[in-house]
Amino acid sequence: MRYKKRDSQDTFLNYFFSDSKNSFTLVETIVVLAIIAVVSTMTIVSFTLVDSRRIKSEMFRMLSDFSWTREMAISKHQDYTISFDTSNDTYDIRDASGNLAKPTVRLDLVDITTAPNTITFEPPFGRMSLNPNNADIITLVKGSKTIDIQLFKETGYTRFDLPGGGAYCFIATAAYSGEPDRGARELRILRRFRDSYLLKSSLGRKLVEVYYTVSPSLADYISKRPWARKITMILLKPVVWSCERILESTHEAQDLQSY
Numbered sequence: 642m643r644y645k646k647r648d649s650q651d652t653f654l655n656y657f658f659s660d661s662k663n664s665f666t667l668v669e670t671i672v673v674l675a676i677i678a679v680v681s682t683m684t685i686v687s688f689t690l691v692d693s694r695r696i697k698s699e700m701f702r703m704l705s706d707f708s709w710t711r712e713m714a715i716s717k718h719q720d721y722t723i724s725f726d727t728s729n730d731t732y733d734i735r736d737a738s739g740n741l742a743k744p745t746v747r748l749d750l751v752d753i754t755t756a757p758n759t760i761t762f763e764p765p766f767g768r769m770s771l772n773p774n775n776a777d778i779i780t781l782v783k784g785s786k787t788i789d790i791q792l793f794k795e796t797g798y799t800r801f802d803l804p805g806g807g808a809y810c811f812i813a814t815a816a817y818s819g820e821p822d823r824g825a826r827e828l829r830i831l832r833r834f835r836d837s838y839l840l841k842s843s844l845g846r847k848l849v850e851v852y853y854t855v856s857p858s859l860a861d862y863i864s865k866r867p868w869a870r871k872i873t874m875i876l877l878k879p880v881v882w883s884c885e886r887i888l889e890s891t892h893e894a895q896d897l898q899s900y
Contacts, residue, residue, distance in 0.1 A: 695750040696783040700790065701853065703732075703779075704799060705832075706746065707760075710734050711797045712829055713742065714762035725756040725779075732756075748781070755780035760792065767797035767825070800864075812856045815864035816873035824874075827881045834884035 707723070714721040719737040726732065730753045733745040757776035760769055769792055771777060779790040790801045798814055813831055817824025839845030863869040 693786055696781055696786045696788055697853070699748050699751045699783075700781055700788050700801060702746075703748070703781075703790070704801070705836075706732075706734065706743070707799060708828070708832060710742070710760075711762045711767040712825075714764050715767045715825065718764045720764070721762050723760045723762075725753060725758060725760075727753045727756055751781045751783040753779065754782050757792075762797055769794040769797050812860045812863060812873065813877060815860040816870050816877060818864050818870065827877065830881050830885050830888065833888060837888065 710721045710723055713736075717736070721737070721742060722735050723732055724735070730748045730751070731745055732753075734742045736742050755776075756779045757771045757773060759772045761772075762768070763770055771792065771794060777792040777794065779792065781788045781790070788801055790799050792799055796818065798818060813824070813828055817828065835849060839849050863873050
């Protein structure tokens, strides 16, 4: 009986660790399946990250246009209107005379599933008028990723939900959210510095990307606490001052009012 048991054990081990070239052993099969699982997971994660980057990129592009349109309404003392065509995932920006202020924008990387027909920025404070009046959400979709942009009519500012949840806005905008009229010039300086310097170099673009990654949670915290907004405004003063000096040194600040 002892020998028979030994023989059966040897047969069992030989089954799993067979050197046969014509067939996979169970261990080899498990290894192959594990590799397939890892590769599949990495592929899924890769596509998810690509979708996340694309939807964020298009959102920042749209928010940049919103900021530009609001500043144009304030500086030119006339209404500027953004009209959406959700069926074609496009929007255009027009002045009070109906002339295109910029070429029509097509969001090739994402779908605009929800948006008001029009957003009109009105002087002198850049407030929003929406059509329909209660359509204060813009929804962008890419694959499984969704971002909701919330529109605030009384201030003309926006907040957004990143994939994974949480409503966010930029730190400077959050700091001045309690006093939007005070922060208009500071925000123009920071945006001009970003567009004229940071976005024109690979290092600058990397810094902007890091800022957009880190700032949402901080901005959300700041926007909800008056004391945090005041401290942030104080801390922003030397930053704004430095950016303005750099812009002035290269004459980039001359047309700041129309930016």
